[in-house]
Amino acid sequence: MDVFNVVDGDGNKIRDKGVINYITKKLESDASFMPSMRRTVGVMPFEHHTPIELCGTDRPGLLFEVCVVLANLHYNVVNAEIWTHNARAAVVVHFTDDSTGCAIEDPNRLSKIKELLCNVLKGNNDLKTTKMTLSPPRFTYRERRLHQIMFADRDYQRVERAELGKDKSSRPHVTVLDCIEKDYTVITMRSKDRPKLLFDTVCTLIDMQYVVFHGVVHTGRMEA
Incomplete structure (x- = not known):
């Protein structure tokens, strides 16, 4: 059992029965567990889309450039999210074939996508710390996966080195x-x-x- 104490935007207890009934109805309809994960927040079955993960140096417009590359190849970006920390960026994008609405399975097309997106990341001249994959875990919450990518990138170690000479009381x-x-x-x-x-x-x-x-x-x- 999960218990959540919920307040409105002003920090007050919710007393409106209409709002309470709406929340209850939405939670009851959205509650789902394995094997029916299609309605679970942040999780999508990979047979319906192609997932791609990117990790590299952050810069303005990075997510935009990734989406432009996919759009120019006539792919439809279903959703995309980027996390940035300490000048590093982790990106997760789900996309489909614009004409069929299905995932892309052709190895030649996937190879072309990888080549072009690698060129986008090369714009930072940071090939040694750039990572990209077209085959992440089969079922993963998007935000959970972004955390794993950033953690594997050891982005937090840059903070530790930067704070060595600073006041320890702020840590x-x-x-x-x-x-x-x-x-x-x-x-x-x-x-x-x-x-x-x-x-x-x-x-x-x-x-x-x-x-x-x-x-x-x-x-x-x-x-x-």
Whole structure:
């Protein structure tokens, strides 16, 4: 069971029964698990589209250039998302054949796509740290996959090197305590707040082969 405490945009409890009924109806209709993952948020079956992942140096217009290349080849971009951090970028794009609406399976066409998109990434003169794949895991949440790409790129290490000479008090403070009576470990972290902080924290623990039972985040004006 997942329990969420929800407030409106002003931080007030939701009391409008129409809104509550709408939320309930949407959650009940969208709730789906394996093997019916087609309606799961952020997950799409790969037989209906071609997925591509890119990782390289960030620059203005990178996602736009990727989509232009695909559009010029008469492919339809179903969805695309880019994460950037420390001058690095991770991109996930799902696209189909514009004429058939299906995934592209022809090896020659896929090779052409890879060649042209590699040329886009070469614009940064950064071939050593550029990565691209046309065959990511079969079922993955898009944001989860973007986190994995950035983590594999070790983008966080650039921050560690940059902050070696800075005041350590500004760095995140992490404590780890064993809760013997409940047979689990409690991790407490204080850091500067930012978007997706809790998401990244949970993903990192999972990547380290830990099982997360629950997590809570409290945020102030600048701190979490």
